[in-house]
Amino acid sequence: MNRWISKRFIALYLAPALLVYLAFFVYPAIDALRISFYEWSGFSLGNAEFVGLENFATVLRDKQLQQAAGNNVFLLIAGGLLTFALALFFAAALSQGRLRGGEYFKATIFAPYTISAVAVALLWSFIYNPQWGLLNTTLRLVGLDALAQPILAFESTAFPAVSFVVVWHSLGFYMILLFAGIQAIPSDYMDAARIDGASEVQSFFHVTLPLLRDVLIIAVLHWIIGAIKHFGIAYAMTRGRPAGITHTISTYLYEWALPYYGSTYRLGYASAIAVSLFLVVVTISIVYLRLAARRESIQY
Amino acid sequence: MTRIRRRFSRRQFLGTAGVLGAGATLAACTPASPTVAPTQPPAATQAPVATQPPAATEATMPQVSGNLEMMHFIGEGAAYYNFMLTLGDEFKAANPDLNLSWVWGGSDYANQFRARMLANDPPTASAFEENNMRLWAAEGLLVKLDDFLEGSNYDGTGRWLDDFAESVRSRMIMDPGADGPGYYGIPYETFINSIWYNTKLYNELGLQEPSTWAEFLSNCEALKAAGYWPIAHDGNISGYNRRWWFHLIGSLVGGAKYRATLLNEPGTSWTGEPGFLRAAELVHELYEKEYFQPGYQGYQWPAAQIDFATERAGQIMMSSGLYSEIVDAIPEGFSMSTFNTPIVEGGAGDGPNTIWEFKFNAFFVPTGSDNVEAAVEWFKYNTSRAVQQRQASEEGLQRPPSVAGVEMTPLHAGTARMLDTATLAWPREYGGPQLAPDWAKQVLEPLYDPFFYGQTTPEEFINELQAKHDEFYGN
Numbered sequence: 136m137n138r139w140i141s142k143r144f145i146a147l148y149l150a151p152a153l154l155v156y157l158a159f160f161v162y163p164a165i166d167a168l169r170i171s172f173y174e175w176s177g178f179s180l181g182n183a184e185f186v187g188l189e190n191f192a193t194v195l196r197d198k199q200l201q202q203a204a205g206n207n208v209f210l211l212i213a214g215g216l217l218t219f220a221l222a223l224f225f226a227a228a229l230s231q232g233r234l235r236g237g238e239y240f241k242a243t244i245f246a247p248y249t250i251s252a253v254a255v256a257l258l259w260s261f262i263y264n265p266q267w268g269l270l271n272t273t274l275r276l277v278g279l280d281a282l283a284q285p286i287l288a289f290e291s292t293a294f295p296a297v298s299f300v301v302v303w304h305s306l307g308f309y310m311i312l313l314f315a316g317i318q319a320i321p322s323d324y325m326d327a328a329r330i331d332g333a334s335e336v337q338s339f340f341h342v343t344l345p346l347l348r349d350v351l352i353i354a355v356l357h358w359i360i361g362a363i364k365h366f367g368i369a370y371a372m373t374r375g376r377p378a379g380i381t382h383t384i385s386t387y388l389y390e391w392a393l394p395y396y397g398s399t400y401r402l403g404y405a406s407a408i409a410v411s412l413f414l415v416v417v418t419i420s421i422v423y424l425r426l427a428a429r430r431e432s433i434q435y
Numbered sequence: 436m437t438r439i440r441r442r443f444s445r446r447q448f449l450g451t452a453g454v455l456g457a458g459a460t461l462a463a464c465t466p467a468s469p470t471v472a473p474t475q476p477p478a479a480t481q482a483p484v485a486t487q488p489p490a491a492t493e494a495t496m497p498q499v500s501g502n503l504e505m506m507h508f509i510g511e512g513a514a515y516y517n518f519m520l521t522l523g524d525e526f527k528a529a530n531p532d533l534n535l536s537w538v539w540g541g542s543d544y545a546n547q548f549r550a551r552m553l554a555n556d557p558p559t560a561s562a563f564e565e566n567n568m569r570l571w572a573a574e575g576l577l578v579k580l581d582d583f584l585e586g587s588n589y590d591g592t593g594r595w596l597d598d599f600a601e602s603v604r605s606r607m608i609m610d611p612g613a614d615g616p617g618y619y620g621i622p623y624e625t626f627i628n629s630i631w632y633n634t635k636l637y638n639e640l641g642l643q644e645p646s647t648w649a650e651f652l653s654n655c656e657a658l659k660a661a662g663y664w665p666i667a668h669d670g671n672i673s674g675y676n677r678r679w680w681f682h683l684i685g686s687l688v689g690g691a692k693y694r695a696t697l698l699n700e701p702g703t704s705w706t707g708e709p710g711f712l713r714a715a716e717l718v719h720e721l722y723e724k725e726y727f728q729p730g731y732q733g734y735q736w737p738a739a740q741i742d743f744a745t746e747r748a749g750q751i752m753m754s755s756g757l758y759s760e761i762v763d764a765i766p767e768g769f770s771m772s773t774f775n776t777p778i779v780e781g782g783a784g785d786g787p788n789t790i791w792e793f794k795f796n797a798f799f800v801p802t803g804s805d806n807v808e809a810a811v812e813w814f815k816y817n818t819s820r821a822v823q824q825r826q827a828s829e830e831g832l833q834r835p836p837s838v839a840g841v842e843m844t845p846l847h848a849g850t851a852r853m854l855d856t857a858t859l860a861w862p863r864e865y866g867g868p869q870l871a872p873d874w875a876k877q878v879l880e881p882l883y884d885p886f887f888y889g890q891t892t893p894e895e896f897i898n899e900l901q902a903k904h905d906e907f908y909g910n
Contacts, residue, residue, distance in 0.1 A: 178549050179574045199877065264738050265730020285733025287671055288888055376671050377732075378884035379876075393545050399872035400545075400570070 164413070170406040177392065177402030190407035200408065203375075203382035206294045210383070211362035214298045218358065219351075221302075222309035227339055229310075230317040241314070245307030252304065252367030259300045260372055263287050287373060290380050297381050301368050305361070309354055316350030317343060352427045359423060363416050384412050499809040500532035506548065506558035508796075510541025514759035515624075518825075518832055526816050533809060548801075552576060557801035560810035564796050566862065566869060568609065568620045571799075575613030577620065578800040578807060584618050589815035598818060600625075600839040602860050603795055620797030621814040622837035624826065626754045627775075627853055628678060628792035628863075634770045636663060636749045644774045644849070646787065648683070648717065651777045655726045658749040664728040666721065667739040667748030673880055674863075675736070676887040678752055679721065681864050682776035682791040683714035689784030690865040697867050697874060699908045705901040710783060715886065715893035717779065722889045732888040737761070744769065752776070755835045755850055762831050773849035785861075790853055793860035795837055878903045 171190055175183035194200060225244055229237050247255060262269045263286050271283035286292045320343065328338045344351075366385035369375075375382035375390060382390070392405035505523070509515050516539070527535050538558060540547050545567065551557055571577050584596040596618075599607065603622050610616035630651075632644075637654075640661055645651040655665035669675055684693050688710035696703040696711075705711050721727060728739065728748055737760060743751040744761040746769065751757070758771070778787045798814045800807050816822060823836035827843050835843065835850050843851040868875045882903065886896035904910070 176570065176574060178552055178571060178576055180553065182574050197877075199881065260735040260738075263733065264735065265733040266728060266738075266742070271730070283730075285670070285730040287735065288732030289890075373671065373735075376884075377673050377676070377888075378881050393549075399868065399876075 167406045168410050170403055171410045173403040174401070175403040176400040178400065183403070186403070190404045191411065193404060194407050194411050199379045199382065200384065200387055202379065203384050203387040206369075206381065207363050207365065207383050209294060210298045210301060210365055211359060213295070214302050214362060215355070215358050217299075218302045218306055218309055219355070221306055222313050222354075223344075225306075225310045226313035226317055227343065230314055241311075244310055247304050248307040250304070253371040255300060255304050256368050256371035259303075260287075263296060287381075288377060293373070293377070293381050297369050297372055300372065301362075301365065304368060305358075309358070312354050313347065313350060316347045320346045352424075355427075356420060356423060359419060360416055363419065364412060384408065388412070497812060498532070499530050499806075499812045501534070501806045501809055502559060503533055503535045503806055503809040503813060504538065504558045504560070505535065505813070506538040506540060506544075506551070506561040508540045508544040508561075508563045511539045513541075514756070514762075514832060515834070518829060522817060522822060526813055529816075530809075530812075535813075552801065552803075555803060557803045559804050559806045560798060560800055560813060562623070562796060562798045565606070565620065565622070565794050568797060568799055569869065572609040572612040572619035576802055577609075577612075578802055578804065579612065579614045579617045579619055580621065580800065580811065581617045583811045584621075589812075589819035590821075595815060595818075598820065598838045600837060600854065602790070602793070602854055602857055603837045606793070606795065606860065606862075620799045621818060622795035622797040623814075623817050623823075624834045625793065625795045625837055625854075626756060626835070627773075627790050627850055628682075628752065628754045629773045629775050629849065629853065630750055630752050631743070631757055631771050631773045632750045633743070633746060633748075634772050635768070636661075636746065644772075645777045646774075648686075648777045648779045652720070652724075655721075655724070655750070659724075659726065663746075664742065664748035665726040665750060666728070666731075667743040667751040668727045668731045669734045669736040669739040670727070670731040670888065671733060671735045673884050675752070677864065677879070677883055678792065679718045679887075680714050680883070682752075683717050683779060684711065684784065685776075685789060685791045685861065685865075686778035686784045686787075687711075687714050687782040690789075690859075690861045692784070693865045694867070694870065697865075697871055699904070699910070705897050705904060711900075712893055712897045713779070715896050718887065719889070719893045722887070740764075743771075755847070758833050758846055759831060771846065773847075775849075775853050785859055788856050788858045790857045790860040792863050793857075794862060797837075874904075874907055878907050 170177075170183075172185060172187060173183040174186045174190075225240070228234060229241055234240065250258075263271075265271055265283070265285040265288075270286070274280065274283040284292065286296045324342050324346065325338055328342045333341065364385050365383045366389070369381060369383045370386045370389065373381040375386050379387070388405040388408035391399075391401045391408070393400065507519060509519070520537075523535050523537065527533055538547070544563065548558075548561065548563075568577065584594075586595055587593070588595040588598050596604070599622065603625060607618050607620070607622060608616055609619045612619055632654075636658065637643075640657050642654045642657055643650075645654055658665040681693075684690075688708055692703070692708065692710075696705060696708065728734070728742055731739065739748070739751060740753065740757065740761050741764055742748045744764040745766065755773075775787070775789075776791055798810075798817065800810045804810060818838055820838055820840060823838045823841045826832060826834050827836045827841050827847070833844050833846050835847055835854070862869075864875070867879075878900065882891075882896060882899050885891050886893070891899070
């Protein structure tokens with residue numbers, strides 16, 4: 136009886152959150168799936184035309200979408216490697232506690248994460264300006280004129296430049312996450328390693344990193360999901376321009392749903408891309424978690 | 436349904452009669468325009484119109500009441516924002532029983548409007564740019580306003596429809612429309628994309644406004660020789676980049692032929708019409724001769740506008756709204772004017788009296804609006820000649836009007852001249868993005884920017900365009 140009452144109480148307390156979740160996540164997600172079977176501008180309920188799987192067929196052969204997906208993969212891998220290399224480095228260095236001004240560095244590295252993506256995009260648009268932007272001006276000042284290029288114009292540099300801003304923006308978050316993980320490792324392990332004659336580098340790779348695994352798994356999963364569905368900085372900075380070379384999947388689908396410089400609205404096709412993206416994210420997340428799962432948990 | 440009440444006191448009658456009498460006298464003294472094109476208004480050649488709020492004419496204005504929720508596509512703080520607020524206050528003062536409220540959409544406007552329409556909770560009235568409105572008119576989202584336009588204008592001096600400039604009227608009819616072809620929007624401002632130049636630099640160098648492409652290139656050369664960047668250009672906006680090619684296509688090939696080729700009509704091809712390649716070669720020449728500012732390819736809007744405003748560059752291709760966008764950046768003594776993109780001599784396309792890229796922003800009543808009468812009266816007020824005159828001349832705004840007979844400031848002398856003489860006004864890219872949106876996105880867009888940046892030659896661009904075009908249509 137008590138157990139039954141207890142369950143009812145749990146259900147009662149969960150109900151508001153569950154309702155919000157159903158209304159604002161589950162229902163729109165299911166509706167997006169329904170819309171993806173229609174050719175529809177999204178403005179008037181009476182003008183939707185059922186096209187079956189045609190939108191999904193278009194998803195498979197859309198070359199611009201493939202390019203956008205390639206950018207997501209670039210951000211995922213190259214951006215991820217850079218982010219985690221730097222985040223681990225700073226987290227490890229700052230957790231030593233021996234660095235003068237450590238708190239200052241921590242705050243400085245974390246600060247960009249507190250700025251909105253739109254403000255960051257605007258700031259870096261100015262930095263990247265070919266004529267009077269900070270980057271090219273500095274390059275010219277130090278005699279590297281040849282490197283002072285319109286970085287956001289060309290395929291070889293445009294999306295890497297956008298990716299760098301994404302890394303710059305999110306680095307602080309991952310650094311703090313890993314820093315907290317390192318702080319949680321009991322000092323006994325490090326002391327034992329030191330007594331055994333391990334160097335700082337050896338301690339990091341053989342003690343810190345393995346014990347940080349659970350935090351890293353979550354952090355990397357967070358990065359994977361964020362990179363695959365990245366929207367904010369890429370959209371605010373370039374809106375896919377020029378010629379669609381800086382689109383991510385999310386900015387590309389948004390351009391079909393709500394074009395910035397046009398008047399063609401294809402919410403059905405945009406929904407088909409969104410549904411496909413959702414399936415990709417779920418699949419990758421499941422595969423990643425299965426691969427990364429450890430049989431035993433760490434308990435300090 | 437809102438009841439329209441008419442209040443017309445003796446004093447108001449006398450005031451109105453006085454204004455009408457003065458207007459008639461003024462009109463009689465105004466010399467006729469010597470070169471009025473058959474389809475254009477004599478915009479710059481008319482006598483000045485009063486620039487104050489039309490206090491006296493309020494006498495003829497029907498009173499409206501109830502709620503009027505105005506959802507505007509501009510964002511708070513935009514150039515037009517304060518002007519709109521002022522007009523709103525005036526309109527409210529003239530209609531004390533009206534409850535006017537605002538929703539400022541900004542860049543999220545279409546999303547907000549979509550949500551309101553789907554929720555069956557439309558705003559009373561709204562405003563957007565014409566290309567989007569055409570789509571919405573076809574989908575049945577807009578109320579057809581033909582009957583209202585047949586009625587009296589705000590001042591009560593004539594048929595409302597007759598107030599609009601001929602160039603605007605020719606584009607006002609939206610076809611297809613859910614209720615048949617007709618007037619689904621009320622234009623309140625117009626835009627021409629043309630080449631703006633720094634008049635001080637032009638005067639210093641003894642340059643004249645060019646009427647041919649060769650003269651334009653000569654001016655570019657003179658500016659470059661004097662140490663200025665001939666053209667400022669935000670190369671990161673693909674639509675801006677394409678303008679150069681499209682404007683040149685206009686005089687070399689003609690907008691109609693472009694449309695036919697785009698739609699893959701029999702007997703058309705990109706490689707078979709030499710004008711397309713010639714236009715590309717002329718655009719490429721701008722790149723080769725380094726007439727754009729260095730690094731233009733990576734310029735993010737509005738960076739190039741700042742280069743123009745700060746007198747580092749002598750010219751820029753931009754819309755009629757340029758001034759209001761750079762007004763905070765221009766130094767004292769800065770002045771600018773504009774000319775239509777010059778024609779290429781010997782071209783087989785549209786003639787010099789063509790506006791290559793023209794559009795208007797318009798008010799509209801969404802289907803299901805709860806107070807159509809108030810909305811229409813509000814639109815009438817906004818398109819009254821006095822308000823349009825203020826819009827055209829107000830410091831910091833100076834937007835070209837939609838109605839005829841409004842005098843534009845010296846800033847817009849070129850705009851007025853174009854409107855005066857134009858016999859043809861094309862929409863952006865000759866309507867291509869609306870006619871074949873998938874083609875524009877999948878065929879032209881990926882090819883054009885690399886060409887514009889100098890990464891591919893004109894020949895490569897045209898050949899690749901033909902190949903992708905054939906692939907798209909399965910030719």
